[in-house]
Amino acid sequence: MRKLWLNVLLVAVSVAVCTVAAEFVARYLDTSADSGPAVRHLDEIAVAPGVERAWFFADPPPLPNRRAIPQEWLELVRKVEQSGVTEGTRRADMFKAWNANFVGDPCRHAYLCGAPGHLYLYEPPSGEARPPYRFLPNATTPIGLVTNDYGFRGPPVPVARQPRTVRIAFIGASTTVGNHYFPYSYPEFIGNWLNMWAASRKLDVKFEILNAGRESITSSDNVAIVRDEVLPLQPDLLVYYEGANQFDLRTLVPDVSNSAGLAVAASDRCPAQSAVSGPAGASAGWLATLEDESALARRVQALLAAGNPAEGGGEWPKTDYTLVWPKGVDERNPDIARSDLPVHLSTILHDLDDIRAAGNAAGAELVLASFIWLVKDGMVLHPIRHRSILEYLNQSYAPFRYRDLERLAAFENRVFAKYARVHDLGFIDVARLMPFDPDLFIDAIHNSYAGERLRAWVFLQGLVPIVERHLKSGAWPRKVDAAQKPAPAFKPRPITFACTGKS
Numbered sequence: 001m002r003k004l005w006l007n008v009l010l011v012a013v014s015v016a017v018c019t020v021a022a023e024f025v026a027r028y029l030d031t032s033a034d035s036g037p038a039v040r041h042l043d044e045i046a047v048a049p050g051v052e053r054a055w056f057f058a059d060p061p062p063l064p065n066r067r068a069i070p071q072e073w074l075e076l077v078r079k080v081e082q083s084g085v086t087e088g089t090r091r092a093d094m095f096k097a098w099n100a101n102f103v104g105d106p107c108r109h110a111y112l113c114g115a116p117g118h119l120y121l122y123e124p125p126s127g128e129a130r131p132p133y134r135f136l137p138n139a140t141t142p143i144g145l146v147t148n149d150y151g152f153r154g155p156p157v158p159v160a161r162q163p164r165t166v167r168i169a170f171i172g173a174s175t176t177v178g179n180h181y182f183p184y185s186y187p188e189f190i191g192n193w194l195n196m197w198a199a200s201r202k203l204d205v206k207f208e209i210l211n212a213g214r215e216s217i218t219s220s221d222n223v224a225i226v227r228d229e230v231l232p233l234q235p236d237l238l239v240y241y242e243g244a245n246q247f248d249l250r251t252l253v254p255d256v257s258n259s260a261g262l263a264v265a266a267s268d269r270c271p272a273q274s275a276v277s278g279p280a281g282a283s284a285g286w287l288a289t290l291e292d293e294s295a296l297a298r299r300v301q302a303l304l305a306a307g308n309p310a311e312g313g314g315e316w317p318k319t320d321y322t323l324v325w326p327k328g329v330d331e332r333n334p335d336i337a338r339s340d341l342p343v344h345l346s347t348i349l350h351d352l353d354d355i356r357a358a359g360n361a362a363g364a365e366l367v368l369a370s371f372i373w374l375v376k377d378g379m380v381l382h383p384i385r386h387r388s389i390l391e392y393l394n395q396s397y398a399p400f401r402y403r404d405l406e407r408l409a410a411f412e413n414r415v416f417a418k419y420a421r422v423h424d425l426g427f428i429d430v431a432r433l434m435p436f437d438p439d440l441f442i443d444a445i446h447n448s449y450a451g452e453r454l455r456a457w458v459f460l461q462g463l464v465p466i467v468e469r470h471l472k473s474g475a476w477p478r479k480v481d482a483a484q485k486p487a488p489a490f491k492p493r494p495i496t497f498a499c500t501g502k503s
Helices: 002-031 037-042 053-057 071-083 091-095 186-200 219-233 285-290 295-306 345-361 387-396 402-422 449-473
Strands: 096-099 118-122 133-135 165-172 206-211 237-241 365-369 426-428 493-496
Touching: 037 053, 037 449, 053 186, 071 091, 091 096, 091 118, 165 186, 165 219, 165 449, 186 206, 186 449, 219 237, 219 345, 237 345, 237 449, 345 365, 345 402, 365 402, 365 449, 402 426, 426 449
Parallel strands: 096 118, 165 206, 165 237, 237 365, 365 426
Antiparallel strands: 096 133, 118 493
């Protein structure tokens, strides 16, 4: 009997050790940027003058503002997990300072009413309800996000411009701020490589990076962010990368309702922050609850889901619909002055006008980028490894077909390219230069950590000629007077509340 129990113990310990080892390997594969798909595509990307291929593997310096996570924040995460309302109260949302005018009564707010009785608020300087939130300043959250004085992701940046500096601000949504779990975002990679480039050229200049991105925001939110948060810090360049949160094909199919499954707000959900649910019965509920915490559980979940014939690697069946384009729109050469461009592009261009005008007045030049969508008609993905991409395209964007998503994504990028030409802006064609490889993506727009680094590398090659031109002309580094606007630092205030069923 004693021998039997020893054998049982040996098996149990072996299973536990192997499970821990498998989890470690799975997490490494999820976050590794030093091997695999990024490296196999590295030589496809032509480097700008003075850039060395070896820099691709260099990480930014450790963040000096990374600090211990407060115990009360860990407890707040547990409360969110215990609430069971994971879609409305993602962990990251507890560590945002919400715009008080956006929130109003939290118990009557469609999104925040499920919060576990606690939120942080801030008073917007403009009195507007946008942007909906800022990240908490000087914070290291349980999700992994590290912020500076202004609630921007990344290292500290002084309010006053130091001599011989060039300051670049990155504007956008979740694909700009990056997955909170990732050690660094794409702007942080770029800042490090630009400083390596300057050192290799013996240039007496330092590059500072502002990552003003945040998930689930729109171009109109970015107008307020640039005006109230970014321009007071006197940047030289504004780099705009976004093309998903207003990408709503219902603008071309008026008879398709949201009940069909399309969720525009869900398009900007960081997959690692909330579990992606498959069709009913795809896997056990207990396994789905582990997906947030375990890379291994996500793989097992994908394996089980792949056993469903409806979840193969090809496009899933879609209902019929017809695209109705505005009369006279030229898909190949769009008129950017039109007020009825599809997928809300007219609104986006109007907001880019505002950002460009405000930037020009403050001495900050706008650079625009095309936006990459991982979607093609007839695309076939690995049903296990690429499950999150399949679900993103076939659930979040149902009933729209791959061919129409691809068509509208190409149209959107033609509009961006023409806007840049008309207004003589720098344009970085990320959609053309970024390798079309599902192993570089978490879903159709968000990159894996390897993909994040590679997209940063693509951006670097486009930014170096712009930077070098300004340095050679003597325009940079520029001498700036003391800032006329107050620093965009702020102090959030916590609130507690209890919502009744009646609310």
